[in-house]
């Protein structure tokens with residue numbers, strides 16, 4: 001057998017028909033570089049190995065009150081949740097205005113970053129918590145994204161009832177053509193992007209335990225994304241989007 005005769009992995013999701021789409025396997029970073037009209041993605045299905053990914057799931061949920069493996073997070077009121085002391089991550093549940101109503105955000109969040117790198121999204125402003133060892137370790141994905149990040153937004157989807165609505169990461173603090181790197185742990189969820197002009201043009205990709213997705217180029221200006229509800233998903237998923245705020 002020829003030493004270089006190996007099959008490159010197939011991209012595990014479909015791209016729309018039409019011009020402007022291409023896929024290339026990146027052997028160095030073990031993922032697919034996907035070019036789409038007005039945007040670029042890097043998708044590495046198994047970027048983090050299982051041992052590290054499993055450790056992240058426990059690291060993010062360990063606390064002094066409940067056995068995180070069996071905890072019924074959804075059953076807790078906002079007040080009960082706020083009294084749990086997590087060992088490593090300062091989780092919170094914000095409130096948002098939706099159709100005139102003030103409701104709890106349908107996921108838990110936390111914001112970490114360099115001092116002064118505060119961030120406002122959906123009307124919620126967050127001052128950064130200080131980097132800890134675990135997040136500093138994960139920040140090494142910078143090598144793959146070829147950019148130094150100075151902050152990370154963490155989203156904890158307790159089960160398939162939690163979701164994030166259509167939006168783009170286009171806040172002015174992120175600058176033009178921001179690079180956003182998304183690390184994923186726990187339950188697999190669909191991440192869907194759709195074209196802002198023709199909303200019927202969509203790409204649905206599974207973000208799995210250990211998947212890394214990097215979005216770059218003009219993507220945030222021409223496409224928006226969402227993680228829709230998936231009622232059959234019973235397990236938690238934790239997503240980290242590393243970002244660069246300011247210069």
Ligand SMILES: O=C(O)CCC(=O)C(=O)O
Pocket residue numbers: 153155164169182191207225226227239241
């Ligand atoms: O959970 C995800 O994969 C997406 C998170 C996201 O879109 C965001 O934090 O802006």
